[in-house]
Each structure stands twice: as structure tokens, then as C-alpha cells.
Amino acid sequence: MKKLLISYWSGTGNTEIMANCISEGAKNEEVDILLKRVDETSIEDIKEADAIALGCPSMGDEVLEESEMEPFVESLQNIIGKKHCVLFGSYGWGDGKWMRDWYERMESYNADLITEEGLIVNNTPDADGEEQCKQLGKTLSDKLAG
């Protein structure tokens, strides 16, 4: 079985909803899904995964959450290799700069980003936002099962 890891940080639950929808959309008999908060995610989980979805909202001033997500992302630098990867997260009042910066950073780590940009949703995902997350999950599992 191919392994999909969905790991996220969420303060008020919006990015967590996105993670749950990605997991729902990714359901596939050929894919083993591991859905975890970032503080429960180990480097072993990353190493064992064939594809990784990473989620974090825009925090600080257009940056990743600094105490858990930022060091976690930093630690991926030498192990993310060419694993299939997607990024997602919720934002409030900005224009998505945190996600553009994060995407470029993951490119510089040689992650195989399978979408052209990270998926961003304003605040709590509405029905359309939830659907986009489910589609992203399906894209990931199709990539693994295919």
C-alpha cells in the first residue's frame, strides 16, 4: 500500500477542516492515509510516506506558525527528497503571501509539488472550499494509486 501523510497545524480549526476534507477525498483502497497534527508527526512518518500534504494557516505577519510548524518544515529540508507533496492552509486578511513563500521554499527543498500552487481558503472553508480540499485529496491518491 502506498502511504499518504496529511500533517497540519491549526489554531482555531479552519486548517483542520481542510485536512479532514483532504483525507476524505483521498480515500482509496490502494492508499493508506495517516492524518496527524504536526506535533504528533515524526520524521519517521515523513520518511515512510510516499506523498505528503502539509497544512498551516497564515500566522504572524504572513509566515508559518512559529513554534511547531516552522521548525518542522525546516527539518524536512534534507528528507523531503522527491516525495509528492501538496500544501494547504487557511488565511484571514492577507493575499496568500505566506503560501507563495512556503511553496517556493518547498521547491528549494526539492519536494515534488504536484499542484502549481498551494490550496488556500479564506477563514472557515465554505462548501466550495471543502470541495476543493476533497479534490486535492483525490488528486493525491490518484497520483499514488495510478
Ligand SMILES: Cc1cc2nc3c(=O)[nH]c(=O)nc-3n(C[C@H](O)[C@H](O)[C@H](O)COP(=O)(O)O)c2cc1C
Ligand atoms: C496570531 C495570528 C496571526 C495571523 N496572521 C495572519 C496574516 O499575516 N495573514 C492572514 O491572511 N491571516 C492571518 N491570520 C488569520 C489566520 O490565518 C486565519 O484566522 C486562519 O483561518 C486560521 O486558521 P486555523 O483556524 O487553522 O488556525 C492570523 C491569525 C492569528 C491568530
